[in-house]
Amino acid sequence: MTVGRPSMGVRDLLDEAVAGITARPVRTGLTMLGTVIGITTLVITLGVAATAADQIAGRFDAVTATEVTVVIPTLPDPALPGPVAWTALPDLVRLNGVRAAAAVARPDSSANARVRTNDLHDPTSVTDRILPVVGTTTGLPDVLGASMATGRYFDDGHVARHDRVAVLGGGAAKLLGVVTVDDGPAVFVDGQAFTVIGVLGPVTGGLDKGLSSSVLLPHTTGDDRLRLGPPTTVLIRTDLGAAPLIAEQAPIALSPNGHAALRVLAPPDPATLRGGVQHDVNGLFVVLGLVSLVVGAIGIANVTLVTVVERTGEIGLRRALGAARRHVAYQFLAESVVVGLIGGVLGASTGVVSVVAISISREWTPVLDLPIVAGAPVAGALVGLLAGLYPALRAARMQPVDALRSGT
Amino acid sequence: MTVIHLTGVGRTFPADPPVHALRDVDLRVEPGDYLSVVGASGSGKSTLLNTLGLLDRPDSGSYLLDGVETTTLDDRGRTSLRGSRIGFVFQAFHLLPHRSTVDNVALAEVYRKTDRAHRAQRAEAALARVGLAHRAAFDPGKLSGGERQRVAIARALVGEPALLLCDEPTGNLDRANTGAVLDLFDELGEQGVTLVVITHDEEVSARAARRVRIDDGRLSEELR
Numbered sequence A: 001m002t003v004g005r006p007s008m009g010v011r012d013l014l015d016e017a018v019a020g021i022t023a024r025p026v027r028t029g030l031t032m033l034g035t036v037i038g039i040t041t042l043v044i045t046l047g048v049a050a051t052a053a054d055q056i057a058g059r060f061d062a063v064t065a066t067e068v069t070v071v072i073p074t075l076p077d078p079a080l081p082g083p084v085a086w087t088a089l090p091d092l093v094r095l096n097g098v099r100a101a102a103a104v105a106r107p108d109s110s111a112n113a114r115v116r117t118n119d120l121h122d123p124t125s126v127t128d129r130i131l132p133v134v135g136t137t138t139g140l141p142d143v144l145g146a147s148m149a150t151g152r153y154f155d156d157g158h159v160a161r162h163d164r165v166a167v168l169g170g171g172a173a174k175l176l177g178v179v180t181v182d183d184g185p186a187v188f189v190d191g192q193a194f195t196v197i198g199v200l201g202p203v204t205g206g207l208d209k210g211l212s213s214s215v216l217l218p219h220t221t222g223d224d225r226l227r228l229g230p231p232t233t234v235l236i237r238t239d240l241g242a243a244p245l246i247a248e249q250a251p252i253a254l255s256p257n258g259h260a261a262l263r264v265l266a267p268p269d270p271a272t273l274r275g276g277v278q279h280d281v282n283g284l285f286v287v288l289g290l291v292s293l294v295v296g297a298i299g300i301a302n303v304t305l306v307t308v309v310e311r312t313g314e315i316g317l318r319r320a321l322g323a324a325r326r327h328v329a330y331q332f333l334a335e336s337v338v339v340g341l342i343g344g345v346l347g348a349s350t351g352v353v354s355v356v357a358i359s360i361s362r363e364w365t366p367v368l369d370l371p372i373v374a375g376a377p378v379a380g381a382l383v384g385l386l387a388g389l390y391p392a393l394r395a396a397r398m399q400p401v402d403a404l405r406s407g408t
Numbered sequence B: 001m002t003v004i005h006l007t008g009v010g011r012t013f014p015a016d017p018p019v020h021a022l023r024d025v026d027l028r029v030e031p032g033d034y035l036s037v038v039g040a041s042g043s044g045k046s047t048l049l050n051t052l053g054l055l056d057r058p059d060s061g062s063y064l065l066d067g068v069e070t071t072t073l074d075d076r077g078r079t080s081l082r083g084s085r086i087g088f089v090f091q092a093f094h095l096l097p098h099r100s101t102v103d104n105v106a107l108a109e110v111y112r113k114t115d116r117a118h119r120a121q122r123a124e125a126a127l128a129r130v131g132l133a134h135r136a137a138f139d140p141g142k143l144s145g146g147e148r149q150r151v152a153i154a155r156a157l158v159g160e161p162a163l164l165l166c167d168e169p170t171g172n173l174d175r176a177n178t179g180a181v182l183d184l185f186d187e188l189g190e191q192g193v194t195l196v197v198i199t200h201d202e203e204v205s206a207r208a209a210r211r212v213r214i215d216d217g218r219l220s221e222e223l224r
């Protein structure tokens, strides 16, 4: 006859572990309480932080995050050359990370121009309007991310020839009753006629700043006819993530000597924003959650240790039935791991429900980090594993003879 | 093949003075033997049972179980041999609470390589053998003492061990229940089960076919 090795299947181990912890359901429930609280705290803390950060960063969406505005101080006399010349724009566009850029001249003097359409165009519409008139370079639609509702934007030819053409912002066209440019409608600004060659479509993002309700002229024409003067603003659309860099470089490219006078408006860095929020929220609660987990682990260890002593007779019996020391150790380890795992699952569920509830009450969109939610049960099991090590070792060390002597 | 073959087995516990719990014990038990071990309290009965059950290792001598020399085996080998060859019956029953009777009996197979599918069936068969088929779903806490001990015997019978080792099996039972358990031993003896029953109760030992007496660690067979 050969002497084999004692063996135990994984399913038997799990069955025995589950039977062990379900024998005293109330005690098992209380045992896992610390783990549940710890995991819940962690999931809520991380979940609320992620949700809040997303909420704040969400305001600066991908479009807004690529917008840089350079504000140029206006001089008392618009006839003088400003700190930024129209010809500086190509230097800016050459910068790495700049998608499109446009310079805009919008002096205070032209903010309230009297604008009317050709009376013959639509006799019924009220045609006298107070609208801003601005001079721009050709790249404006690209910068605004706007397409043309109808017609086209003026090009370099129009600019070079100082053509008396105009493009209406979407809002301005509506006010003026211009629907189509097929018949070459004219607008009169302070009595001067311009042919409307296009209407701008809707503007997305934050660069609009009233442009869609303005009359847009080639800057050359605008300067000639209405003394719009040098650029007052430069609008820049950057590549994603390039905004902070371009915000630094743009003033120098636009005005190597006068860049100090320029003011730059750039979106806050979303990463910094998110990190900052998480920093504020997390610190204390993460510590709290971890402390709860440690307390939970101590709880499991304590109760398992008591259980081991209570079940001395059972340990002796199992050894008599052929359980090796390691089988006894595995069983108590499996029991504490299952307790920790269930605690982790309960904690994660409670945490997720809480995060959703908090988000709903604040009208936020809940953000649940999958690794956190999925990792919570693993963390619980780990807590159980660590907590079970010592009791399992104690159980395995028992001499079967001594264990069987106990009357239970 | 001889089930138990002890030659010159000794077991001394370190104390001041040292306790010689077993001294130069020789014993042969053949298949189908029904042997009782009697002796006063502290005479060494439990030490003998622990030795026979591979729960304790003798300091000297040789112990062959089913022809296998056990004194040279390591812990693992003895555990495996114990699980597969020996069925234990204890005075305290050692049934697990919160587990059904049939679960308690099936526990005997958890540490053996057997198919799980028919485990419950075999446990029920063992319960039937001790006359408790109708108690399979019971909580052991609801059984009488005699019934509990019969459940423990059923657990020990699962897997047809070479040897059934019983330590004071009737120690916690009243007259009537003792009688039922002894009747069961008689039946098992007739079926060819090898039985070693340790007891301090002369009446219990009188039912066994062979009787050995242990006195201060020395074993002597009483011929009848």
Ligand SMILES: Nc1ncnc2c1ncn2[C@@H]1O[C@H](COP(=O)(O)OP(=O)(O)O)[C@@H](O)[C@H]1O
Pocket: B013, B014, B015, B019, B020, B021, B039, B040, B041, B042, B043, B044, B045, B046, B047, B048
């Ligand atoms: N682990 C031990 N350490 C020291 N002495 C022991 C130990 N186990 C048993 N003994 C002693 O050995 C002797 C025999 O014990 P035991 O076999 O339990 O006797 P019985 O079962 O016949 O009452 C007793 O004197 C007992 O005190």
Ligand SMILES: [Mg+2]
Pocket: B045, B046
């Ligand atoms: Mg004893």
